[in-house]
Amino acid sequence: MLNFDFQNPTRVLFGAGQIASLATLVPANARVLMLYGGGSIKTNGVHAEVTQALAGHTVIEFAGIEPNPSYETLTRAIELVKREKIDFLLAVGGGSVIDGTKFVAAAARYEGDAWDLIAKRIAIEDPLHFGTVLTLPATGSEMNAGGVVTRKATHEKRSFHNRRLFPQFSVLDPTKTFTLPAxxxxxxxxxxxxxxxxxxxxxxxxxxxxxxxxxxxxxxxxxxxxxxxxxxxxxxxxxxxxxxxxxxxxxxxxxxxxxxxxxxxxxxxxxxxxxxxxxxxxxxxxxxxxxxxxxxxxxxxxxxxxxxxxxxxxxxxxxxxxxxxxxxxxxxxxxxxxxxxxxxxxxxxxxxxxxxxxxxxxxxxxxxxxxxxxxxxxxxxxxx
Amino acid sequence: MLNFDFQNPTRVLFGAGQIASLATLVPANARVLMLYGGGSIKTNGVHAEVTQALAGHTVIEFAGIEPNPSYETLTRAIELVKREKIDFLLAVGGGSVIDGTKFVAAAARYEGDAWDLIAKRIAIEDPLHFGTVLTLPATGSEMNAGGVVTRKATHEKRSFHNRRLFPQFSVLDPTKTFTLPAxxxxxxxxxxxxxxxxxxxxxxxxxxxxxxxxxxxxxxxxxxxxxxxxxxxxxxxxxxxxxxxxxxxxxxxxxxxxxxxxxxxxxxxxxxxxxxxxxxxxxxxxxxxxxxxxxxxxxxxxxxxxxxxxxxxxxxxxxxxxxxxxxxxxxxxxxxxxxxxxxxxxxxxxxxxxxxxxxxxxxxxxxxxxxxxxxxxxxxxxxx
Incomplete structure (x- = not known):
């Protein structure tokens, strides 16, 4: 066996009905940005359930994170986070939304060009905290500290990884995946x-x-x-x-x-x-x-x-x-x-x-x- | 599958030579209490290796935690922690030493009778942080948040468990177990x-x-x-x-x-x-x-x-x-x-x-x- 250094602090709440736990999982006084993708969460009930669980929290939304999340889209989310003084992110979606949210978390308090965090592998010192509600089982991003972002302008698809980018928690409700396309x-x-x-x-x-x-x-x-x-x-x-x-x-x-x-x-x-x-x-x-x-x-x-x-x-x-x-x-x-x-x-x-x-x-x-x-x-x- | 809520934040450093990592794992300015058992760590080289890794740290020792750690012994450790204003514990041993250390961590800032933490299941709000160096693979205590303590006076062997009692880290070096009795x-x-x-x-x-x-x-x-x-x-x-x-x-x-x-x-x-x-x-x-x-x-x-x-x-x-x-x-x-x-x-x-x-x-x-x-x-x- 090779030597190793293993740690995974993400809390996983697994099972039907667990979205309700968001009420206590998300810090009460946080200004929350909820990030999601193309809007399927609005037709399958997840958006409504998350919103209900977060009643009483201050929540702003950022929609439109695409499959293979793009640097270009995420840059707009980063601007929104800075402008709205967001201090907690909630990713609601699959691996692309979660990966994108990690990039936003990493860049939120970084003053330089966010792409440098990947391209120059700049250490991420102080990311925003974030949680996830997983709607598409696939990438494992809900319980790891890595992600992949694509820069459309240059056709670059690059990965990043940082110990500080584990989700605080991830909610995995299998029933929320029942309506996914085959x-x-x-x-x-x-x-x-x-x-x-x-x-x-x-x-x-x-x-x-x-x-x-x-x-x-x-x-x-x-x-x-x-x-x-x-x-x-x-x-x-x-x-x-x-x-x-x-x-x-x-x-x-x-x-x-x-x-x-x-x-x-x-x-x-x-x-x-x-x-x-x-x-x-x-x-x-x-x-x-x-x-x-x-x-x-x-x-x-x-x-x-x-x-x-x-x-x-x-x-x-x-x-x-x-x-x-x-x-x-x-x-x-x-x-x-x-x-x-x-x-x-x-x-x-x-x-x-x-x-x-x-x-x-x-x-x-x-x-x-x-x-x-x-x-x-x-x-x-x-x-x- | 039943619903579940899983989290395990303990960092595991596994492999030959990992004890040296203590130099950076243990907070630099902490007053450390190192807890161990009957002294086998002094004959198998672990004590020396730990001490060397912690050169420059302030370390006090508490020896004599017995198999099936007793409330009576641990009470003396708790008194020492309070007297010496200890703010980090390092368990070096097997499950008994680690379980005992968890009890000490739980009780260190509790003013009442420590046994009540178990007998009355009082919530542990503010335990001391601690790490472990495992020398006897068996109980799993090095990566969980529970323990068992025995009150000799009454022949009671009781377990406790609390989310806040995960080790911050555990060092697992298989070579340190080579000299264990069959x-x-x-x-x-x-x-x-x-x-x-x-x-x-x-x-x-x-x-x-x-x-x-x-x-x-x-x-x-x-x-x-x-x-x-x-x-x-x-x-x-x-x-x-x-x-x-x-x-x-x-x-x-x-x-x-x-x-x-x-x-x-x-x-x-x-x-x-x-x-x-x-x-x-x-x-x-x-x-x-x-x-x-x-x-x-x-x-x-x-x-x-x-x-x-x-x-x-x-x-x-x-x-x-x-x-x-x-x-x-x-x-x-x-x-x-x-x-x-x-x-x-x-x-x-x-x-x-x-x-x-x-x-x-x-x-x-x-x-x-x-x-x-x-x-x-x-x-x-x-x-x-």
Missing amino acids: RQIGNGVVDAFVHIVEQYLTYPVGAKVQDRFAEGLLLTLIEEGPKTLADPQDYDSRANMMWCATMALNGLIGAGVPSDWATHMVGHELTALYGLDHAQTLAVVLPGMLRVRKDAKRAKLLQYAARVWNLTEGDEDARIEAAIARTAQFFEQMGVPTTLTGYGLTADAIEPVIKALEEHRMTKLGEHRDVTLEVSRQALSLCV | RQIGNGVVDAFVHIVEQYLTYPVGAKVQDRFAEGLLLTLIEEGPKTLADPQDYDSRANMMWCATMALNGLIGAGVPSDWATHMVGHELTALYGLDHAQTLAVVLPGMLRVRKDAKRAKLLQYAARVWNLTEGDEDARIEAAIARTAQFFEQMGVPTTLTGYGLTADAIEPVIKALEEHRMTKLGEHRDVTLEVSRQALSLCV
Whole structure:
């Protein structure tokens, strides 16, 4: 096991009816900015429920945080926070709204250009406190201290992370996800699945607890993903999927083990260049990436094949290929295509991705820092 | 899945060499009281290493916190804290030292009789902050907010729990456990195992993540327990056992599921009356308790038999009995006897336990509150 430093102070209130807890979770005398996305929370009752819970609080609203939240939109939110002397943020939405809220929290008391917090990795000393109401299980942002923001003007999609950016609390009510479109549920399952894989499918370091936890989450997603897609109102199935997505990226399964993230880095460029959903990019890149890097990941791929897919017959390469194929089939079963063609793209889409990776210095990715541009090119060539 | 409210803010620094981190973890200007037990930390190098890391800090010491920490001893520590105007506590030891430190932290700024914090369940408003250096993996106290204290004068062993009593940080260095006696390692594995069982072997609520995590921890203990007993210096094996013990009782696997704790409550009386180690009492009580309550726990016992012990053949009762027998064999393999006879006691030991349970109002235990005194008596009668 590798040495680690783990802390996750976010309080999670999980279950039907928990939105009412906001009445006491949000500081009584705070000036609150409630941030949300395209307005689905107004049609599914979440906005009304949050507003009711916050009766008596001073709440201002900022709507319109888009999927892959943009620096341009968030800059307007930051201006509003400063102008209105906001001292608590409440994100109501999915990973994009929460990531965006983290960026606003980080920049609220920073006087320089907010983009520098990411581009120059300036330490965030004094972020605003914030909480979240999660409406879309997928990214895990509700219980971690990272985020991803896109600068539209330059097609840059960049991540940030800071110990001070954990939500104070997150409210997870599975019933509030019942009305989500199938595409978002499919994406959410794939997103969570690949988060786990990035921290699990590397090389063995004897970290048995972390491995068992990762495998337990993968098994649960495989069992519950199709069920929750077929029956959106099956409470336990949706609850399990929601808790999986949170646990997939809250630091726990990644503590004490190597991590990869090459699939994510390549995927970010696909979103920035062609507008694919985040999970769609992961579904496209992962199978090819695993195939290209089969030898370096051999021991863990065999463990994955045996424990997650119950593949114990045949020679090693056959078991590995079967496990990767089953993974891709699972993504397809969740309604998420696993080829560029599935999104109307061709092999011509590859070179711009490689060029973007080079521009962003993503030339040594993965757990061994050996995913060069050429390796990424090979992986993508298997994803057409 | 049941609704839950989960938060665990403790920072964990895990791995060889992490004690050096105390230099920055402990507040620079604090007046620190370092609490420890019988002095083994002076022979195994931990005391020296901690002292070196805290060079420049003001540190006073309090030695002599005994296994099953006593109110009487802790009262002297509380007096010292008040007299010396201590404002940070550092527990260096196992669960008893950490539990004791929590009690001291809770009582340090309380003006009344400290025992009332437990006996009258007085809310703890303003505990001292504290950190821990764990030297004995077992109880999970290093990452939770509870403790157990014994009042020698009255033979009372009582537990307490308060959200404000999480350690600020805990340092877990597996190499510092290499010199522990086999008895303490065996006890630690059994203690962690039963902590997991108390939160897992109840009735199904569709909480698949929690079940998989619990099963992953149990499987790891079964794999690593005998290995770490046989080879105390196998780093990964000891590290896995250590992390299992922490994860067994930090709130995570218990969030959203029912919990039992009847075995613990009966076990506490065995310690208070006859001086058995905590884990020894659990090893004695658990098998009988599971047998007596087989019907109420049937579904989870079958899941436990299949997933943890790979017992899938034969009728239900045979699989359940085999799983319980394997559990007891595992405890025996860890050097922890599973009968009263194994500790020189006879059936005569039972009635005083029942009387003590009655005195402490432990008359409706377990996940269904149906473990009456008669059920406890039946369970103990199977443990002779």
